[in-house]
Amino acid sequence: MNNCFILLAAGSGDRFKSKIPKQFTFYKGKMMYEHSIDKAIKSKMFKNIVLVIQKSHFKFVKKHKKVKIIIGGSHRHVSSKNALNFVKKFNPRNVFIHDAARPNFTIKLLKNLNRNLKKFSTVVPYILPNDSVKYKTNKIYNLEKKNLKLMQTPQCFNFKYIHKLSNNNKRKIEDECTLSIENNNEIKFIKGEENNIKITYLKDKKLNEINYGLGFDVHRLKKGKKLFLGGLMVKSKYGTLGHSDGDPVLHSITDAILGACGLNDIGQKFSNKNKKFKNIRSTILLKEVINEINSKNFFINNIDLNIICETPKIAPIKRKIIKIISKLCNISEEKINIKGKTTEKLGIIGKEKAIACESIVSVTKYV
Numbered sequence: 494m495n496n497c498f499i500l501l502a503a504g505s506g507d508r509f510k511s512k513i514p515k516q517f518t519f520y521k522g523k524m525m526y527e528h529s530i531d532k533a534i535k536s537k538m539f540k541n542i543v544l545v546i547q548k549s550h551f552k553f554v555k556k557h558k559k560v561k562i563i564i565g566g567s568h569r570h571v572s573s574k575n576a577l578n579f580v581k582k583f584n585p586r587n588v589f590i591h592d593a594a595r596p597n598f599t600i601k602l603l604k605n606l607n608r609n610l611k612k613f614s615t616v617v618p619y620i621l622p623n624d625s626v627k628y629k630t631n632k633i634y635n636l637e638k639k640n641l642k643l644m645q646t647p648q649c650f651n652f653k654y655i656h657k658l659s660n661n662n663k664r665k666i667e668d669e670c671t672l673s674i675e676n677n678n679e680i681k682f683i684k685g686e687e688n689n690i691k692i693t694y695l696k697d698k699k700l701n702e703i704n705y706g707l708g709f710d711v712h713r714l715k716k717g718k719k720l721f722l723g724g725l726m727v728k729s730k731y732g733t734l735g736h737s738d739g740d741p742v743l744h745s746i747t748d749a750i751l752g753a754c755g756l757n758d759i760g761q762k763f764s765n766k767n768k769k770f771k772n773i774r775s776t777i778l779l780k781e782v783i784n785e786i787n788s789k790n791f792f793i794n795n796i797d798l799n800i801i802c803e804t805p806k807i808a809p810i811k812r813k814i815i816k817i818i819s820k821l822c823n824i825s826e827e828k829i830n831i832k833g834k835t836t837e838k839l840g841i842i843g844k845e846k847a848i849a850c851e852s853i854v855s856v857t858k859y860v
């Protein structure tokens with residue numbers, strides 16, 4: 494079908510407080526605007542894809558043979574008008590107009606919009622507000638939430654219809670369906686997507702960002718000492734030597750968590766020169782770190798561990814360790830994975846002189 498995807502990326506994003514306009518900053522592994530372009534290409538629904546930018550944005554944009562780049566205007570209505578005039582020569586049947594600041598829509602949404610374009614000349618996704626809304630002019634009005642619709646993009650139109658309305662319009666508009674509404678057109682509203690938020694402030698961008706931290710620890714083993722692994726006291730002829738209880742699993746996790754949150758390391762936080770931490774249980778240290786990161790709004794997503802030793806066998810004690818870590822870290826047991834490894838009798842670990850643990854932790858900071 495002769496559809497056209499127009500991506501509006503000509504904004505300067507003043508509210509975003511970044512030197513680079515937000516649509517060209519990195520978001521989930523690529524530039525924000527690229528998410529929309531890539532999904533439009535992947536959907537195979539569009540004969541033409543047009544990116545609308547400012548002249549000064551060329552230095553940010555990657556050339557792509559499937560994407561035509563044009564220059565927009567100082568306001569949204571000028572940018573979309575320029576784009577609609579540009580695509581006229583392709584004689585498209587429908588156009589999808591999308592904001593580059595909404596990178597999280599799905600291809601499923603595109604398909605749903607397209608289905609509805611068979612019957613309607615304007616199709617727009619919406620979500621319902623969670624907050625109650627008042628309308629204030631010189632008087633304040635109560636508005637009923639169930640009758641309110643928050644508009645999202647892509648907003649989709651029969652090309653000829655919106656092209657005409659756009660060319661007749663001289664005013665600033667917040668979105669293109671404003672023109673359909675003012676023209677008394679029948680608009681098909683379809684359910685939008687909660688994740689399809691407009692990224693306006695820097696905090697929106699950080700909302701779903703995940704950070705990773707790596708941890709490693711090794712302790713010597715000695716006969717007659719106690720052995721703690723992942724907070725569990727394990728029966729064994731060998732135990733670990735250490736300033737605290739010498740639990741390599743919890744130390745490794747603690748370090749990984751601190752790393753993920755950019756908070757240095759366990760040695761700096763709980764110095765082995767400090768008598769206070771002599772023989773202290775590592776469960777206490779980890780809990781303290783969890784309280785600290787939670788108070789800074791970091792929360793753990795998942796933990797993956799390799800416990801490296803000849804003895805004890807990890808498989809029989811795995812579930813118990815997972816239960817302890819789950820309680821300490823405030824995450825569900827399914828989000829913790831433990832692998833028992835040996836070193837094939839090689840090296841100091843193979844000769845049962847040491848036990849090691851490596852870990853990776855992912856955290857999200859909520860704002």
Ligand code: ZN
Pocket residue numbers: 710711712735739740741744
């Ligand atoms: Zn340690």
